[in-house]
Amino acid sequence: MNTKIPSSVCVGISTCPHPPQRQPEVDQGNGKSGLSGYYYQGVWRSLGGTKVHQFNNSSAISQCLKGKVVHMYGDSTLRQWFEYFDQTGPYMIWDNAKNILVTYRSIRRAVIRLLNRAPDTLVVIMTANLRGLTPSESLNYSDWYTLQLDKVLRAVFKGFNVRLVDAWEMTLAHHLPHNIHPGRPIVKNMIDILLSYICTK
Numbered sequence: 001m002n003t004k005i006p007s008s009v010c011v012g013i014s015t016c017p018h019p020p021q022r023q024p025e026v027d028q029g030n031g032k033s034g035l036s037g038y039y040y041q042g043v044w045r046s047l048g049g050t051k052v053h054q055f056n057n058s059s060a061i062s063q064c065l066k067g068k069v070v071h072m073y074g075d076s077t078l079r080q081w082f083e084y085f086d087q088t089g090p091y092m093i094w095d096n097a098k099n100i101l102v103t104y105r106s107i108r109r110a111v112i113r114l115l116n117r118a119p120d121t122l123v124v125i126m127t128a129n130l131r132g133l134t135p136s137e138s139l140n141y142s143d144w145y146t147l148q149l150d151k152v153l154r155a156v157f158k159g160f161n162v163r164l165v166d167a168w169e170m171t172l173a174h175h176l177p178h179n180i181h182p183g184r185p186i187v188k189n190m191i192d193i194l195l196s197y198i199c200t201k
Contacts, residue, residue: 036166039173044189050163055195061085062098064199070102077167077180078126079106080187081194115161122163124197126190127153129167131180143178163197165190 037046046052055061072082085102086093093102111123128150130143150168157164167182170190176183182190 036164036169037173039175039189042185044170044193046193050193050196052189052193053196053199055192061191061195062095062100064195065098065100065102067099068101068198070100070198072103073106074126075106077129077182080181081126081191084184084187084191111157111160111162119161122197123161124163124165124194125153125157126165127167129171129180129182130178132178165193 035047037044037048039045043054044052055064072078082093082102093100114121115123128146131137131141131146133141133143147168154164167190170186171178171182174182174186176186
């Protein structure tokens with residue numbers, strides 16, 4: 001019996017020595033200013049090619065995710081995205097009536113194998129973000145180091161057919177204090193970008 005399995009949406013990172021075959025590079029911005037966007041009246045405005053739609057209620061989010069499978073792989077900052085979808089549940093959301101599955105797992109996957117196996121799979125990567133530093137934390141952490149990790153992440157995925165959510169720019173540009181776990185308004189704007197990638201209108 002042959003059964004067609006639709007491509008999933010994966011969010012996370014994996015290091016790979018070479019981009020997968022048959023994957024066109026995706027332009028993440030216009031390259032003129034080096035900035036990926038800005039906030040206007042609390043809403044992120046992308047300077048890249050992606051039009052960011054607002055998903056302001058659960059009905060709009062459900063409509064976007066209807067019939068989709070979303071796997072989220074990452075750390076506690078990505079877990080915030082999962083919690084945005086479901087404030088109280090376990091690390092899986094299932095809506096049988098709308099055929100929606102969202103999972104969160106703290107593991108890294110090989111994006112190259114995924115894209116070679118299922119080249120139509122949408123992979124979205126959240127970049128590093130700023131953190132608030134107390135005097136004692138500043139002895140062990142710094143935004144300079146995080147910026148270097150952000151640059152490495154972008155270099156590792158250059159040439160891959162992946163989309164970016166620029167958490168660095170989004171936390172830097174927002175008026176809320178820097179925090180390793182950005183405030184809900186920032187997370188909401190990040191989710192709007194994610195859903196805009198998933199549900200192009």
